[in-house]
Amino acid sequence: MLRSFLLSAVLLSASPGRLAEEPIWGFTPDAARIEREWESRFATIPSTDSARSYMRRLSGQPHHLGSPGGRANAEWIRGQFRAWGWTADIEVFQVLFPVPTLRRLELLGPKGYVAKLREPAVPGDPTTSQRGQLPTYNAYSIDGDVTAPLVYVNYGIPADYERLERMGISVEGAVVIARYGQSWRGIKPKVAAEHGAVGCILYSDPNDDGYHAGDTYPTGGMRPAEGVQRGSVMDMPVRTGDPLTPNVGATDSAKRLERSDAETLTRIPVLPISWSDAQPLLQAIGGRVAPGEWQGGLPFTYHVGPGPARVRLAVHFDWQLVPAYDVIARLPGSVEPGLWIVRGNHHDAWVNGAADPVSGLVAELEEARALGAMYREGWRPRRTIVYAAWDGEEPILLGSTEWAEQHAAELQLAAVAYVNSDENERGFLDLGGSHILERLLNQVANTVVDPETGLTTGQRLRLARIANAPESARADLRGRPDLRLEALGSGSDFTPFLQHLGIASANLGFGGEQPGSGGVYHSIYDTFTWYGRFADSSHAYGRALALVTGLTVMRLASADVVPYQFGALADAVEGYAGEVKQLLMSKSEAVRERNRQLDEGVFQAIRDPRSPDALPRRDSVPPFLNFAPLDNALAALRSAAARYDSVAAVRFSANGPLGAGLSELNTALVQVERALAEPVGLPGRPWYQHTIYAPGLYTGYGVKTLPGIRESIEQGQWGTAEAQVTVVAAALQRAADRISAASDMLARLQ
Numbered sequence: 001m002l003r004s005f006l007l008s009a010v011l012l013s014a015s016p017g018r019l020a021e022e023p024i025w026g027f028t029p030d031a032a033r034i035e036r037e038w039e040s041r042f043a044t045i046p047s048t049d050s051a052r053s054y055m056r057r058l059s060g061q062p063h064h065l066g067s068p069g070g071r072a073n074a075e076w077i078r079g080q081f082r083a084w085g086w087t088a089d090i091e092v093f094q095v096l097f098p099v100p101t102l103r104r105l106e107l108l109g110p111k112g113y114v115a116k117l118r119e120p121a122v123p124g125d126p127t128t129s130q131r132g133q134l135p136t137y138n139a140y141s142i143d144g145d146v147t148a149p150l151v152y153v154n155y156g157i158p159a160d161y162e163r164l165e166r167m168g169i170s171v172e173g174a175v176v177i178a179r180y181g182q183s184w185r186g187i188k189p190k191v192a193a194e195h196g197a198v199g200c201i202l203y204s205d206p207n208d209d210g211y212h213a214g215d216t217y218p219t220g221g222m223r224p225a226e227g228v229q230r231g232s233v234m235d236m237p238v239r240t241g242d243p244l245t246p247n248v249g250a251t252d253s254a255k256r257l258e259r260s261d262a263e264t265l266t267r268i269p270v271l272p273i274s275w276s277d278a279q280p281l282l283q284a285i286g287g288r289v290a291p292g293e294w295q296g297g298l299p300f301t302y303h304v305g306p307g308p309a310r311v312r313l314a315v316h317f318d319w320q321l322v323p324a325y326d327v328i329a330r331l332p333g334s335v336e337p338g339l340w341i342v343r344g345n346h347h348d349a350w351v352n353g354a355a356d357p358v359s360g361l362v363a364e365l366e367e368a369r370a371l372g373a374m375y376r377e378g379w380r381p382r383r384t385i386v387y388a389a390w391d392g393e394e395p396i397l398l399g400s401t402e403w404a405e406q407h408a409a410e411l412q413l414a415a416v417a418y419v420n421s422d423e424n425e426r427g428f429l430d431l432g433g434s435h436i437l438e439r440l441l442n443q444v445a446n447t448v449v450d451p452e453t454g455l456t457t458g459q460r461l462r463l464a465r466i467a468n469a470p471e472s473a474r475a476d477l478r479g480r481p482d483l484r485l486e487a488l489g490s491g492s493d494f495t496p497f498l499q500h501l502g503i504a505s506a507n508l509g510f511g512g513e514q515p516g517s518g519g520v521y522h523s524i525y526d527t528f529t530w531y532g533r534f535a536d537s538s539h540a541y542g543r544a545l546a547l548v549t550g551l552t553v554m555r556l557a558s559a560d561v562v563p564y565q566f567g568a569l570a571d572a573v574e575g576y577a578g579e580v581k582q583l584l585m586s587k588s589e590a591v592r593e594r595n596r597q598l599d600e601g602v603f604q605a606i607r608d609p610r611s612p613d614a615l616p617r618r619d620s621v622p623p624f625l626n627f628a629p630l631d632n633a634l635a636a637l638r639s640a641a642a643r644y645d646s647v648a649a650v651r652f653s654a655n656g657p658l659g660a661g662l663s664e665l666n667t668a669l670v671q672v673e674r675a676l677a678e679p680v681g682l683p684g685r686p687w688y689q690h691t692i693y694a695p696g697l698y699t700g701y702g703v704k705t706l707p708g709i710r711e712s713i714e715q716g717q718w719g720t721a722e723a724q725v726t727v728v729a730a731a732l733q734r735a736a737d738r739i740s741a742a743s744d745m746l747a748r749l750q
């Protein structure tokens, strides 16, 4: 039976009157009243003490994929869900997870040095000295043993190689050393191999996350001298998940590729090291002085090489299949059980992983405890709620991808949304997701109060964005009722749901205060002790995240009408369309200007005559592209969205239940985001099907919006760019048609 609860101090405390009167998108006023009572009850349950105690337990031992600690955590999580009244099971997949059997990095000359390749334990932090830690390495590097001269390539992104080329330096046959940062790590060996390098070393420069950024652990929170960033170097922008079972779940009986046919493994051996191991290597590199922006934080002048430093890099792996344990828990829906809200956070870490992933996982567990308690008290979500704790996220989103691939057909019919979290610490709410969720997420952000400032998390974020915005963007920030969602690239488990299956997704978490977890990211120093000292000593943000994600799930599960709003989508896509047109124009202007300067002899005049840089290449000016199909589809989308949003606003403000046809409407609404996915996939990477959001082919986690068009323009593939304009236009038109059909259904509801 439903009881009335006092409004919690955390919800609505900033201005209860105003917020309490605001309609909740998707709910009729009567339903909103009941929803608010349950939300107030919900907010009384998650506690900072629980968050702390789960974190102590789940980060108490190394728990990477395939480890005894990982399995124990999965079983404990399943037990908690069951104790809280959920049905919960573990779904097992068999995935390729190479662990090194040999790692050797040696400077052979001019001086000798053997890299230590280990992170020492820290006094006062007992979990740093435990057995069972994975060594420092990059997962999905191929085996190799290479000896070659060393070249310093800065961050190792494509622009750095253009610079090297102009300096007349080739990495052909060399081992490159690149610092972490500026792109996803897997991009670095990929670009190095494309330029003919035979091996790749990645290191953490003290400028980026070490002593230049702050005091180092254990004094402060930043990366110590021997701290190493582990991580995957698989070709994630091509696809995520088990390299041997593309497109299908990695079950026992799945057909597997030969390893030699797995296209997402690296083409050259890769190894990550600390700056302490990098120092003698970098110091031994001669040749030209590295450009000013390439200088790092170590106390000597960085040179580019090649040589005289010569290194031997050898890595070998066991290439084993290991079980991934996904915990899947359910609360059944009472009216529309065939529609699912999926919520996930991974449970595996590289080592102890207090910040990554346990800080987000504890919020998910507190939501589950609260929802389970409310279910016993009589709360009945309209739709089914599925809570997942994924295994194997760190190697390459293995648990989530295999589950999404295994259940793709069901998910495409059932999934209303996927709500993700991962690392979480003090700071500002990160508001990322599909734009049809923008209204929903803004309303939630305006309801939950930031634990340290007393502002709502939405208000604090708006003010922070105003502080950081260029002048041209401030009027929009001040005048627009909703904060724009950040488009999602990759970097956590939302990718298979959003970008492979076309399921509307959100990625939520707090962060941004110093020192932040960047300094211990993927090292043995990401521990319970570190987290309590430097990330969130009160665990108040674990509770705050549970409120944000919990309310998001509750509203998705209980709204009369699935709470999508489409104006924000039209708005966002219109902005992206403007950007790609601008990109083409500025590219044309840049080419024209450079060609003109070549004609004028500018580059010959300014280069040092005694060590002349090569002249830049003369490019042909990009052709005009026909964006008319995109503009037409956008106009259709905009008008369909405006009509739906206004019909919906009227329905949501009228009392009385919405009658027959509601479930059909909701089933139809779920297919709108799906319309934005194109089954043929993006150019050269068919697994990625979303036409609006993708991780960049050459940036990794960073998002590329309208990726098919944008990346073709960036790469000068004009034919593909124009074809992609048509593909995106067709997807937008499909979405517009489905939105129009939904408007008709909504208008007809009794």
Ligand SMILES: [Zn+2]
Pocket: 346, 356, 357, 393, 422, 423, 492
């Ligand atoms: Zn993570």
